[in-house]
Amino acid sequence: MSQTLSPPSPAAPAAAGAPARRRRRTFRGRSWIAVFFLLPALVLLGALVVYPIVWSVVRSLFGPDGFAHFVGLSNYTDVFTDHQTLTAIKNNAIWVVVAPVAATGLGLIFAVLTDRIRWGTAFKLVVFMPMAISMLAAGIIFRLVYDQDPGKGVANAVATGVHDTFFKASAYPGAHPRVAGPGSGTLAGPVGGPYTSRPVSADGGPATLPLVGVQPSTLTGATQAAPPSSCPQGALCGTVWLDFQPGGGTPGKIDKGEKALSGVRVEAVRDGDVIATATASKDGTFALPATRLDASPVQLRLPTTNFTEQYAGVNWLGPTLVTWSIIGAYVWMWTGFAMVLIAAGLAGIPRELLEAARVDGAREWQVFRRITVPLLAPVLGVVLVTLVINVLKIFDLVYVIAPGASQQDANVLALQLYLSSFGGGNDQGTGSALAVLLLALVAPAMFLNIKRFRKERSR
Secondary structure, eight states: OOOOOOOOOTHHHHHHHHHHHHHHHHHHHHHHHHHHHHHHHHHHHIIIIIHHHHHHHHHTTBOTTSTTSBOTTHHHHHHTTOHHHHHHHHHHHHHHHHHHHHHHHHHHHHHHHTTTSTTHHHHHHHHHGGGGSOHHHHHHHHHHHTOSSTTTOHHHHHHHHHHHHHSOOOSSTTOEEOOOSTTSOOEESOTTSOEESSOBOGGGOOEEEEEEOOOGGGGTTOOBOOOOSOOOTTOEEEEEEEOOOTTOOOTTSOOTTOBBOTTOEEEEEETTEEEEEEEOOTTSEEEEOGGGOOSSOBEEEOOGGGTOOOOOOOOTTSTTTHHHHHHHHHHHHHHHHHHHHHHHHHHTSOHHHHHHHHHTTOOHHHHIIIIIHHHTHHHHHHHHHHHHHHHHTOOHHHHHHSOGGGTTTTOOHHHHHHHHHTSSOOOHHHHHHHHHHHHHHHHHHHHHHHHHHHHHHHO
């Protein structure tokens, strides 16, 4: 039996379009709700981000006296011709190249090495702890760490300790000979190679070698200087002492109360060659052996090793090392940040890939280089770009750690911006131009990070 199909009624399209209209009305309603809830954040973002950026761009086109004089791009010209700003740009380049790479590299090493050890969590906690310290507090800490005085600065305490282990400090730093009257046999000439003022011999009597400039702190426990009580046959004897007596005394003569300088090395020189050596005893006396001498006169010399200044450590905050020292403080703070992010990425790597490579005979270095690092490349990229953005804006550490004498040598763009605008320059036009320059440098890294985040989210 045939069945006829009736055509659709005119009400069917209307019935199908009703849900679509309801969906559009619902969508519009939800859009307005979303806008309503986002409006406070948008207002705050505009007030704290958009408005300052626009104001800085406009302000950079005017002179230091406000909006009274339009100077166009003159401030930007001054930025790229000013010596201090060029130093800041150079230092920022060093920061961008060194600091993120060092922090990321150390973070990668710590994350990999602590991944399979029992106390790895405790180690990661210790490395991450500096992140809980503000930049200002970290700057104060490292200003003390880099103090020039080894008694205060930890870095110089370590440096001097290592140095003094291999190179013994001199007993009397800063001491130098005293020149007495002609024919006295006392020392003459600079400390670099002082000789007796005339040749001396064993039969000429004891040689007197007076010194001055000895620090009182080095003479604690020193005894009274004395002339040689006896001298072996044919030997050349003498005394080394501090020729200084409060209240007066006779130069070149051992007075009562004058201290002996024990441990001083004495050399006998003839025709420029050292033929005999001796060391002053506790009472300052010395004896050059007769077996090394003959009847010919010699000159006496005190080597410079007796008088060299003690090693005072490294000038960490001097013009040469100040930028590198501050970068060290930054790496100390941000290595924990890099380590935590890399460790999170490391936890997501399938263990089967690593174990399969080891079963196939790959060594640990090959597993790390050919499997671990390539799989961590997205995480490493995020960490590097984030740290690049961070170091481009570095200000606190440089301002706090760098002393006034070397602040210009450690200058960076953010610090120069502050100095130009508020730190005595009082030129907000140039400061605004520096702010725009800093924004232009940060923007590419920021857009790269946003692009990477979107790419990761779309997977």
